[in-house]
Amino acid sequence: MLFQNYKTEGFFDEMFSADGEVRPHYRQLYERFRQLSEAEFDHKRQAVDLSLWRQGVTFTVYGDDQGTERIFPFDLVPRIIPQTEWSYLEKGLEQRITALNLFLKDIYHDRKILKDGVIPESYVLSASHFRPEFSGINVPRDIYIHVCGTDLIRDDQGRYLVLEDNGRTPSGVSYVLENRIAMKRAFPNLFTRASVRPVATYPNELLKTLRYVAPGHGEQPVCAVLTPGIYNSAYFEHCFLAQQMGIEVVEGRDLMVRDRKVYMKTTKGFRQVHVLYRRVDDDFLDPTVFRKDSLLGVPGLIDAVRAGNVTLANSIGTGVADDKVMYYFVPRMIKYYLDEDPIIPNVPTYLASEKKDMAYIMDHLPELVVKAANESGGYGMLVGPKASRAEVEKFRGLVKANPRNFIAQPTISLSRHPTWCESGFEGRHIDFRPYILYGEKVSIIPGGLTRVALRKGSLVVNSSQGGGSKDTWVLYEDE
Numbered sequence: 001m002l003f004q005n006y007k008t009e010g011f012f013d014e015m016f017s018a019d020g021e022v023r024p025h026y027r028q029l030y031e032r033f034r035q036l037s038e039a040e041f042d043h044k045r046q047a048v049d050l051s052l053w054r055q056g057v058t059f060t061v062y063g064d065d066q067g068t069e070r071i072f073p074f075d076l077v078p079r080i081i082p083q084t085e086w087s088y089l090e091k092g093l094e095q096r097i098t099a100l101n102l103f104l105k106d107i108y109h110d111r112k113i114l115k116d117g118v119i120p121e122s123y124v125l126s127a128s129h130f131r132p133e134f135s136g137i138n139v140p141r142d143i144y145i146h147v148c149g150t151d152l153i154r155d156d157q158g159r160y161l162v163l164e165d166n167g168r169t170p171s172g173v174s175y176v177l178e179n180r181i182a183m184k185r186a187f188p189n190l191f192t193r194a195s196v197r198p199v200a201t202y203p204n205e206l207l208k209t210l211r212y213v214a215p216g217h218g219e220q221p222v223c224a225v226l227t228p229g230i231y232n233s234a235y236f237e238h239c240f241l242a243q244q245m246g247i248e249v250v251e252g253r254d255l256m257v258r259d260r261k262v263y264m265k266t267t268k269g270f271r272q273v274h275v276l277y278r279r280v281d282d283d284f285l286d287p288t289v290f291r292k293d294s295l296l297g298v299p300g301l302i303d304a305v306r307a308g309n310v311t312l313a314n315s316i317g318t319g320v321a322d323d324k325v326m327y328y329f330v331p332r333m334i335k336y337y338l339d340e341d342p343i344i345p346n347v348p349t350y351l352a353s354e355k356k357d358m359a360y361i362m363d364h365l366p367e368l369v370v371k372a373a374n375e376s377g378g379y380g381m382l383v384g385p386k387a388s389r390a391e392v393e394k395f396r397g398l399v400k401a402n403p404r405n406f407i408a409q410p411t412i413s414l415s416r417h418p419t420w421c422e423s424g425f426e427g428r429h430i431d432f433r434p435y436i437l438y439g440e441k442v443s444i445i446p447g448g449l450t451r452v453a454l455r456k457g458s459l460v461v462n463s464s465q466g467g468g469s470k471d472t473w474v475l476y477e478d479e
Contacts, residue, residue: 001037002038002041003030003034003418003425005424005425006418006426008020008427009416009427011156011416012154012155012415013418013427014079014417016418024479025080025081025475027479029078029190044076044186045420048074048076048185052178055178056236057071057072057236072468072469074175074182074469075419075454076183076186077419077425077470078183078450078470078472079417079430079471079472081473083474083476083478084478085160086474088343088344089160089344089434089444092160092343093344093434093442094436094442095342096162096165096334097145097150097442098438099334100148100165100167100321101142101143101144102338104318107124107130107320108134108136108137108144109135109136113333116336118333119326123353123404124320127323127325128319128323128374129168129282129317129320129322129323130317130319131316131320133302133316137306139213139311139315140213140215141212141439143213143315144167144321145314145438146213146439147206147209147437147438148165148166148167148170148435148438149170149173149434149449150162150166150433150434150436151164152433152434153412153415155415156412156413156415158415161412162327162330162344162345162346162347163347163431164322165322166322166433167314167318167321168281168322169279169281170433171233171234171237171279172234172237172433172435172449173237173449174234174236174237174240174241175237175449176202176447176449177199177202177240179470179471180198180200182471183471194475195475196473196475197446197473203244204245205443206241206277206437207245207247209440210223210275210277210313210439212440213313213439214274214275214311215308215309215310215311216274222264223245223273224247224248224249224250224264224273224276224277225239225242225247225248225279226276226280227239227279228279228280228284228296232279237279238279248264252295252297252298255273255298257301257303257304260300260307260309262298262304262309273310274309275310275311275312275313276311276312278312280296280297282316282317282319284297285297285298285301285302285316286301287299288300288303323373323374325353325373325404331345347412348410349409350368350407352399352406352407357408358403361408362396362399362400366387367384367410367411368384368408368411369381369382369383369384369410369411369412370382370406370407371407371409373404373407374405383411383459385411411459414429414453414459415429415430416430417430417450417452419454421456428453428454428456429453429458430451430452431461432449432472434447434448435448447472447473449472450469450470450471451470452467452468
């Protein structure tokens, strides 16, 4: 009865086909939900929300007058991915992170891809997060991006597309782990019957990745999570991951550099740290190299990195791969370094700094999604079909004033998923962020963060813009 008034409304729906039939890999879930009355479902939903609140599963909204600390909205209907689809995604994501790491090694050393004209040099050198100070520095195992969150969407035909890569300090994996715990409490018997793959191994895999890239490849390196502190929007996640890995969470004030080595203050004195899983942006890591007014970093940290005495995960300068202009060139990177075609395609993209693309953008601005090259969280973005004339004209001026800083893409009809709303189940647009670890091997958690745009008709799924999340089930089999 819960789904009796549900309509796909012409969108690609993850759970129902266009004719209203339940997709094969959702059948067990559908049958379980059919057994629930609305009152029973509401009771489970409230119990899960209370559990998440008690666990402190919150995020921070900067500049919010209503109070910054919020519970991350969670929808009780999981997104399900059959094994065949997951196998395809794994291959595509492994290909992508491999190419991005080769690209980063190249541009901070020989710059062959630039010399060969595959990517115009000006785009890389003008990227906000390109760090010339890091040129020539070798990193352990030649791995730059150790943790990557690549955002995927599905179009109106159900085809997967890469929306962007997050190779600096990708967040959200704590919600993946907590969402799964909450779902197991709500539906304890369903997981075994549905043959859902576990996600609880992620902290252990992350720790193995960190240890693998420790300087000198010592047997028992000391690892720690470096956080900006309690006012950071993802502080819950920093503490959660440190606890799950059994390592310390530290702030810059807890660390000091002596003889080009990093030490952590403990109750038993100073202890050398070999790997920092840093959740602090480059600019704030070391006031002697980057921002002099930073109180979050550690003076001398970059000198310790250059000396090879500490590893930062992710490495300094990986933000150039996050640049949305660089995203345009990732298919070329894959072809150049791997001699392969991209397994998962990009969304068609226009560069405002290219004359022909600029003309197209100006002529079609109300139809396009325009993004600032280095913004995240749903900020610095125009969704043309949803924008007012004034907003469109404002962005027209911004793009003209700084073409290098903007890309444009067609408005993709994102896939939808049944989501509980005030009047029952309705379709809401979703995306998907799987988490890729690059250590001794590439490891991808069988699941990820499915974000959902809770506002009707909205295409913006970010938590800071009113989005929520769902548990993501990857099945051992296709049904």
